[in-house]
Amino acid sequence: xxIARIAWLMLTWRPLMRxxxxxxxxxxxxGATLVLTGVSHSVGVRLLVLVGTAIGLIPVTITGGMMFRxxxxxxxxxxxxxxxxxxLAGMFTTLVAMALAAALAWSLVLGAGPGPGFAVPGHRIxxxxxxxxxxxxxxxxxxxxxxxxxxxxxxxxxxxxLAVGLILGIEPDPHFPRPDSPNSEVFTLLAATVLAWLGxxxxxxxxxxxxxxxxxxNTIPWLLSRWVRVTGVRPQSLRIVLAGPLDARMTAAxxxxxxxxxxxxxxxxxxxxxxxxxxxxxILFFLVVPYMAVxxxxxxxxxxxRARSLWLLGGLDRLGLFHLAEASAWRQFAASAGxxxxxxxxxxxxxxxxxxxxxxxxxxxxxxxxxxFYFQLFRTKGWPVGDIAVSALVCALWSGGIGLAQxxxxxxxxxxxxxxxxxxxxxxxxxxxWRARRRWQVIDWRVCKRPPTWKGWTGSS
Amino acid sequence: xxxxxxxxxxxxxxxKGRTILxxxxxxxxxxxxxxxxxxxxxxxxxxxDILLGFSPxxxxxxxxxxxxxxxxxxxxxxxxxxxxxQDELIPMITGAQHLALHSSLHPRWNGDLVARLARTWxxxxxxxxxILSVGERQKLSSLLALGHDPELLVLDEPAASLDPLAxxxxxxxxxxxxxxxxxxxxxxxxxxxxxxxxADRIWILREGALAWSGDLDxxxxxxxxxxxxxxxxLPAGLAxxxxxxxxxxxxxxxxxxxxxxxxxxxxxxxxxxxxxxxQSLGLEDLFVELHA
Numbered sequence: 001x002x003i004a005r006i007a008w009l010m011l012t013w014r015p016l017m018r019x020x021x022x023x024x025x026x027x028x029x030x031g032a033t034l035v036l037t038g039v040s041h042s043v044g045v046r047l048l049v050l051v052g053t054a055i056g057l058i059p060v061t062i063t064g065g066m067m068f069r070x071x072x073x074x075x076x077x078x079x080x081x082x083x084x085x086x087x088l089a090g091m092f093t094t095l096v097a098m099a100l101a102a103a104l105a106w107s108l109v110l111g112a113g114p115g116p117g118f119a120v121p122g123h124r125i126x127x128x129x130x131x132x133x134x135x136x137x138x139x140x141x142x143x144x145x146x147x148x149x150x151x152x153x154x155x156x157x158x159x160x161x162l163a164v165g166l167i168l169g170i171e172p173d174p175h176f177p178r179p180d181s182p183n184s185e186v187f188t189l190l191a192a193t194v195l196a197w198l199g200x201x202x203x204x205x206x207x208x209x210x211x212x213x214x215x216x217x218n219t220i221p222w223l224l225s226r227w228v229r230v231t232g233v234r235p236q237s238l239r240i241v242l243a244g245p246l247d248a249r250m251t252a253a254x255x256x257x258x259x260x261x262x263x264x265x266x267x268x269x270x271x272x273x274x275x276x277x278x279x280x281x282x283i284l285f286f287l288v289v290p291y292m293a294v295x296x297x298x299x300x301x302x303x304x305x306r307a308r309s310l311w312l313l314g315g316l317d318r319l320g321l322f323h324l325a326e327a328s329a330w331r332q333f334a335a336s337a338g339x340x341x342x343x344x345x346x347x348x349x350x351x352x353x354x355x356x357x358x359x360x361x362x363x364x365x366x367x368x369x370x371x372x373f374y375f376q377l378f379r380t381k382g383w384p385v386g387d388i389a390v391s392a393l394v395c396a397l398w399s400g401g402i403g404l405a406q407x408x409x410x411x412x413x414x415x416x417x418x419x420x421x422x423x424x425x426x427x428x429x430x431x432x433x434w435r436a437r438r439r440w441q442v443i444d445w446r447v448c449k450r451p452p453t454w455k456g457w458t459g460s461s
Numbered sequence: 462x463x464x465x466x467x468x469x470x471x472x473x474x475x476x477k478g479r480t481i482l483x484x485x486x487x488x489x490x491x492x493x494x495x496x497x498x499x500x501x502x503x504x505x506x507x508x509x510d511i512l513l514g515f516s517p518x519x520x521x522x523x524x525x526x527x528x529x530x531x532x533x534x535x536x537x538x539x540x541x542x543x544x545x546x547q548d549e550l551i552p553m554i555t556g557a558q559h560l561a562l563h564s565s566l567h568p569r570w571n572g573d574l575v576a577r578l579a580r581t582w583x584x585x586x587x588x589x590x591x592i593l594s595v596g597e598r599q600k601l602s603s604l605l606a607l608g609h610d611p612e613l614l615v616l617d618e619p620a621a622s623l624d625p626l627a628x629x630x631x632x633x634x635x636x637x638x639x640x641x642x643x644x645x646x647x648x649x650x651x652x653x654x655x656x657x658x659x660a661d662r663i664w665i666l667r668e669g670a671l672a673w674s675g676d677l678d679x680x681x682x683x684x685x686x687x688x689x690x691x692x693x694x695l696p697a698g699l700a701x702x703x704x705x706x707x708x709x710x711x712x713x714x715x716x717x718x719x720x721x722x723x724x725x726x727x728x729x730x731x732x733x734x735x736x737x738x739x740q741s742l743g744l745e746d747l748f749v750e751l752h753a
Contacts, residue, residue: 013734171642218571228553228554228558228648230554230558230561230562232561232562232564232565233565234565234566236567237561237562237563237565237566240551240554240562241551241562241566244551244553245553245554285491307550311513311514311515311516312513312533312538312541312543313538313563313566314566315535315538315539315566316535317532320669441724442517444515444516444517445510445515445516446474446475446476446481446507446510446515446516447516450549
């Protein structure tokens with residue numbers, strides 16, 4: 001299979017990705033046509049180009065590692081002549097193409113026509129955005145790949161390189177993507193990205209030779225399984241069958257430890273990189289808290305499919321299963337969000353001293369997490385068009401709220417704007433819950449199938 | 462006659478515009494061992510899912526122990542054991558922990574039966590599921606489905622991943638479990654020899670429709686292949702009675718017929734002035750003929 005064809009497959013693997021790519025291309029092309037033909041240079045038209053590009057970029061950025069895992073794990077790929085190399089090259093080509101699209105969009109928006117632009121040449125803007133986008137997408141790709149089957153050695157090799165790149169590349173700066181940033185930063189990020197790909201490629205292509213014995217298990221799930229307790233008490237058994245064997249205390253402990261470990265890691269790399277201490281902490285708030293909230297909410301996505309196991313086993317009707325899933329989702333969400341919040345408070349109290357400026361961000365992240373887990377409970381019919389629209393609304397509220405909350409730390413006059421977003425979030429939660437409850441009463445497990453969880457992780461296979 | 466354990470009337474299922482099942486009528490009583498057979502995509506799993514209430518039918522209705530499959534009371538659910546095609550085990554916990562989980566979810570639990578089967582089937586209960594082989598997971602799933610002494614046991618391709626020896630032991634155990642005729646066993650399979658060894662009733666699914674349902678012995682007796690060799694050319698448009706399908710070439714014809722009788726064959730011999738050979742078919746040949 002040719003590299004271009006693999007790249008196309010990576011972009012269009014799932015129906016939702018095809019929808020988003022098509023919608024993104026339509027928006028971006030419409031905006032670009034208006035700008036290039038001189039019909040309009042308004043902020044709205046430029047925004048159309050950027051939003052379109054972002055819609056196209058998001059799916060492959062977030063799920064690229066998982067798709068790559070699915071594609072490269074097929075034994076037939078390993079047996080085909082240079083099959084693994086071609087899949088790797090296909091993935092790299094996909095990210096390069098997406099980074100190029102981002103660079104084109106930004107240079108078009110910032111470089112064309114009158115209006116607030118940077119006083120720098122277009123090719124400079126394109127180059128900086130390309131490097132920033134490729135670095136960020138590489139980091140997301142490797143993170144999502146590693147999450148599908150934790151490989152501590154790989155993370156240990158690639159982590160520092162990526163962290164340096166991220167800290168230099170994704171600075172929470174209002175002038176992102178900083179086309180006027182110094183050459184040294186751009187080259188450091190480019191070098192980190194190239195090294196990350198070289199390191200990952202070498203490991204990936206040589207991993208069958210590195211494998212000394214057949215692995216029947218994975219390190220982290222194996223370790224976690226040592227702490228799992230099954231008491232044989234009915235309520236606990238129902239919850240374990242539905243949501244997995246990690247109880248709320250263990251979820252909270254793991255989340256808390258992960259937050260602190262990540263913060264410590266960022267602090268060390270920040271110190272090595274010579275940037276300020278506050279910068280590292282800001283990244284914690286900027287990336288970790290919203291991610292934790294959404295990750296905790298997204299974990300609920302497996303519940304509608306898994307509830308099938310309890311239809312006969314637990315003696316519950318469909319509505320009873322919904323209430324059980326809802327309670328379980330709240331429990332897990334409270335555990336992980338509470339632990340992340342505690343970690344943030346401690347970090348802020350003893351290290352950052354931001355005097356509560358991060359509170360709006362935490363509140364918004366919390367609401368976003370709740371709307372995310374009700375969205376997951378609501379999704380029992382695959383991806384019909386209506387559900388895609390709702391997912392876009394959830395994502396828009398999440399990203400808009402997070403961005404506004406982040407900015408409000410620097411510009412307090414923005415704080416009142418958070419109120420409508422919170423109200424919208426609350427209304428969305430109520431609406432999603434009402435619809436989810438109705439959908440669960442007629443849930444069809446031929447359509448809402450058990451998710452293909454990654455082998456060995458906490459979920460059922 | 463007693464109330465049927467399971468029944469379906471006019472069952473149909475359409476998913477995303479594709480017809481998976483159409484107009485399926487079945488009724489089975491206590492003590493039967495029913496084998497469901499069909500090609501890949503024939504609708505076997507969908508049919509089992511609808512019968513068990515996992516999936517609402519697009520048309521028709523299905524009932525278990527007299528109750529609508531979609532609204533089964535907890536007491537009825539406790540009388541059903543189910544082994545899915547793809548196991549629904551939790552990778553991080555051991556087989557023994559699975560037994561503890563399931564025993565707490567059923568009001569009655571036959572620990573002696575489970576212990577005996579675990580020994581017979583050599584299920585490693587002390588290891589996390591994630592390091593078990595596919596066959597071991599399948600055996601563990603079957604163990605969990607049998608632990609509460611279900612009156613209706615539904616197995617979706619239960620022996621597909623077992624080696625021949627394990628499969629034979631597994632089927633032997635199924636026969637023993639069903640020997641008192643108080644339990645009903647419904648299982649789907651691709652392996653015709655398994656079905657012949659265990660089932661006394663059979664449902665054959667073809668492209669979502671029920672091509673045959675009834676006693677296995679009746680099927681074998683009533684469906685035969687007729688080989689016709691005539692002394693002169695056979696009439697154009699010849700339609701052999703009760704033919705499920707037929708081929709006619711000048712002086713030769715072959716037909717798969719059901720509900721045949723020796724008298725009808727004799728009449729055919731006389732009317733066509735032909736030699737007619739009646740061939741009995743094994744289940745595998747029958748399956749192939751029905752799907753040809």
